[in-house]
Every structure is written in C-alpha cells, then in structure tokens.
Amino acid sequence: MNASHKKIMSTLKSYVRAGKLPLMLVLFPFSLGKDRIGLELFRERINLSIQRTLTRRYYGKKISYDYNSRQYKNVPDNQVIWFMWLQGIKQAPKLCQANFNYLKRNFSSQVKLITAKNLFDYVSLPNFIIDKWQKGFISNTHFSDIIRIQLLCTYGGTWIDSTVIAKKEFVLNLPEFSIPQTYGPGKNGHSIPVSNWFIHAKKGNPFLMRVRELLFYYWQGNNHALDYFIFHHFLVIASREMSGYLNRVAPLDNTLPHFLMLKMRQTEISIQELKCYLEKFQLMKFTNKLENDTERKNYQKLVKLLEEMR
Template sequence: MNLLELFRKQGGFSLIKQFFHGGVLGTAMYEFLLLGKSRTALEILRLSVTLKIKQKLEKKYRRSLEDFDRTFETSIKNSVSNKVWFCWIQGLDNAPEIVKICYKQLHKNLTSKEIVLLTKDNIHKYVVFPDFIQDKINKGTITYTHMTDLLRLELLSQYGGTWIDATVLCTSKEEDIPKYFFNSDLFFFQTLKPGLDGNATYLSSWYMNAKAHNKVIEATKYLCYEYWKENNSMIDYFLLHDFMSIVLDFYPEEHKKIIPRDNATPHELLLRLFDRFDLKTWEAIIEQSPFHKLTYKFTPDSIEKDNTNYKKIIQKSGGVFFE
C-alpha cells in the first residue's frame, strides 16, 4: 500500500482536520515520522493520540464532572426496563439487508422484550434534545452518527433498557443469554487485560444495558452536553467513549460493579465475515458470544464471494445457523 492509499484509508483530510481541532496534529505527525506506517506503528499512533485527547478533555471538564457529582440525586430507585432500543434513522425499509436481518433476529430470539424501532419519524416521541443540541443536529454540526451516541444516553437515562446497534447480530435465544445482559445497573462490553494495557478508552457502546438514571450514563450525558455548549466540531470521533472513560475513572467503584465481558470476541465474526464458511469454526464463534458486532459497509467484491459466512447469514437468517 502506497502512502496516498494509506492516507485515504486512515481518513484522509477529515482525520487531519479532526487532529487539528483536537490539538494533536503535531503529536500525530511526530509519531508517524518516528514509527513509520506499519499496522503496529499506526496502532501505537492511534493509542497515543487517543490518550492525549482524553487527557485534554479530562483536564478541561474535571470541574464540570465535580459539579455534576455534587448535584446528582442518588436516592432515586430504578427498576429493570424491558425495552430494547434499535435505531435506523432512514427507516427499516431503506436499511441494508444485514440491518434487516439483525432486527429480525432480535425479534426471533428476545421474545419477552419490547423492541423499539427508532427512526427520524418517531425519535421525538421518546426524546427531546436540548434546543442547542437539536439546533446543531439540524445544521449538521452534530453528525447523525454522534446524534445516535447522544440518543442512547438520553434513552438509557430516561427509560433504561438495552441499546443494541443496528449491525449487531443476536445468535442466542433469550433463555440462553446471561441475565446480566438485561438486568444490570450498567453493562457493556469492555477491553480487558492484557488487551487493556495502553488503551486510554476501554469500552464499547454498541451494546449497553442500564437502569434509568444510572450515575455513569447521566454523568457522561452531562459532559457531552457541556462539550457541545462551547464547541462546533468533534475533537474525536469516539467522544462518547472518551467521556465515559473519564467518568468511569472518576467513579472507580461504579466501574467495578460492571460485570467484565471482553469486547474482542464479539468482533470475531466480523473479522471472518468473508472467510469461506466452515461449520465447525462458525459454531465455535457463535458459542462464545450471544451478540456479534458486524457492519453494513462492504466492498462489492466481498459481497459477491460465494460460500462465505456473510452469504450464510444472508441466506440462512431464518434457519439452523441461528438456533
């Protein structure tokens, strides 16, 4: 891969713009010149930039977090919510096939849950963003991707329940899924040791379960809103992860309550999505996690390959591979 292809693959000018606004462009350039362009070098660069961004945010918003802590109401008792939140802004009719299958599998497997499909036409029935947030969404200052970050925080804060990204495939029946996936004060997949070492942020937001008014969720939402009160661009694509990691560092006792579940295993199917289908390997992957984070962004060449795991998902979404 030549330098131009590498530049485009890593995000091109949008990444440079993000680094500039985040005040880490110099760090990124220095690390790139020092380390080179190998996959390992780029991962070290990413970790270094992520750490610096988190440190900047932590320093700037520490007082805001302390203000939140002083005013947070701890006496509110909350029950488990039966809702599962699933969002595709454009509506399911306009969704990629893989998204439709993921939605179908939730209905098939989570039979006791109330699965709420959120689109641009009904979000307002559940959530009303602050005016300054909605204004920035309308102007495109806040992207739809980040809007869904704020959306999950609002929904879990107000109602509780389980947020599941639209590209998460459920392959287990509800009775076979550990209860803590649905009845925790707070649960999400995390980067655990030894993979945790060197990572400034250590959580995944594609599956989140919480009771309403959870302190970590509320604090993260508060910091996100404080950020957008005075900014018109994102310092980091993973702003939600940055702020939630800062909150968890601030509340280590809350972090310890979260049942540890590693976020690497649920990505294994994604990494092998266009490998040749092998039943033994498939079953081994499916047994390791009830949920699998996929994507809808594929190259045409990949989709056309025969007898891949992807093709089996598309062809057998109602069949034996999900029993």
C-alpha cells in the same frame, strides 16, 4: 478509496481539528509507513493526548443544566430493547434488517425501532443539540451516541447497535449494568478500553447520567467532535470520577465479539462453519462497511442464516 482508507483519513482530519497536528508531525515518521501496528500505536498516542485534553477541561466539572427528558411513551422500565436506523428500517442494509427481524422474533414488542420520524415520540433533547444536528455539526454517528444515552437514562433497557447480534438467552440474563470492555493485559496502553455498541442499564443509572451530562455539555459549547470516540472518552472520564465505576461492574469482553467479523474479512467461510459460530457465540459485532469480495460473500451467507435463526 475503500472504507478502511476513508476511516483513516477521517480520523487524521479529526486529530488536526483537535489541535494535535504538532504531535502528529513528531510521531508520524516513527509510526507510519511500516505496518498496521505502527498506525495503531500512532492512533493510540493521539487518543491519549485527546483524552488528557478532555480530562483537563471536563473532569469534575460542575454542570447545572437539566438535560432530563420525561417519558413520552408508556413502556416497561428497563425492559426495552432499543434499535435505531434513522432513515427507517426499509432503508437499512440487509444485515441490519435481518438483525432487526431476528430481535423482533425473539422479543416481540420489547423491541423499539427508533427513526428520525418517531424519535421525539420517546424523548426530548436540548434545542442546541437538535439545531446542531440539523445543521450538520453533529453527524448521524454522534447523534446516535446522544440518542442512546438519552433513551437509557430515561427508560433504561438494552441498546443494541444495528450490526450487533445478541442471543436471546444472553440478553435475558444480563446483570444490572453491562457494557463491553477490553481487559488486561490487552487493556494496558489503551486510553479508551470501552465500547458503546451494546449497553444495558437501569433507568436513571448514575454513571450514564454523568456521561450524558458531560456529553451534552460538550456539545453545548462545541460545533465539532474533538474525536470520533468522544462518547467513549467521557465513559472513561466519568468512570474515573466515580472511583473506577467500570472496574466494578460485571465483565463483558469487548474482544471476542469481533472475532467473526475479522475472520470474515480475511477468509471465505462455509455456511456450515458460519452456522457453528453463530450457535457458539452469544454476542457478535459486525459491520456494514465491507472491504472486499470475500467479505461480501460471507455477509450474504450471514444474512441468510440470520433470517432463519430463532
């Protein structure tokens, strides 16, 4: 089973856990077995139902718990670049290692590598989150969501996923708050038109503080994620609570950064062509889950170029 099929099966299982089996059975005959678009429509309809469920439970919820962490490290507020690989960078895929080294070449000590060993040197987390992570109720993926928002609320700065290449000039000229979003007309019909693989914010950003409050409160009362994109759902809900916060921030497109990743999956690209793309684009999202030989060959070239980039 390839990475794509595994992701589909994992997604379907999460929908069942979310109590959406009746809706799935109704939609299934009309959505699957035809093409990829049918699957996307099926997934979007389930996501919309999940978001409505979460909205009913959490929108406007008054939460009295204090989830704040004190700053354990003396680092400049709002200037840190956060990069995480829980097992340590030597255990990371080659792309992630090359990307980390690229950031270090450009930003030096501003780049902070977060691992399972040093995480709590930077922030604290509620005991219930640590306990559920250690017991496997919270996956490493969802634990990463928790870590990024705790770091950004506590220190500010820029969270860059390990498979995201961000150019120096782009990072240096970010507005006060930045997060990738899908904009109209592509936004129409999307229940979660926002991503979290790149977030730039000032310490104590009120929007992220509210997202953290909702996310932590959710995990306080639940032992599994209602949806893989639970963090994204709370981004949307918090934005609605705050009079459309995400509609009022400087735009950062969520679509174009995926262009090269998708092209590399379909077509073998020459070193020269790949180099041109890397020079042209300022923000690029890639993946560690490679599906075919064409993609693997392209990623070998990408890693080589990234190791040479300044």
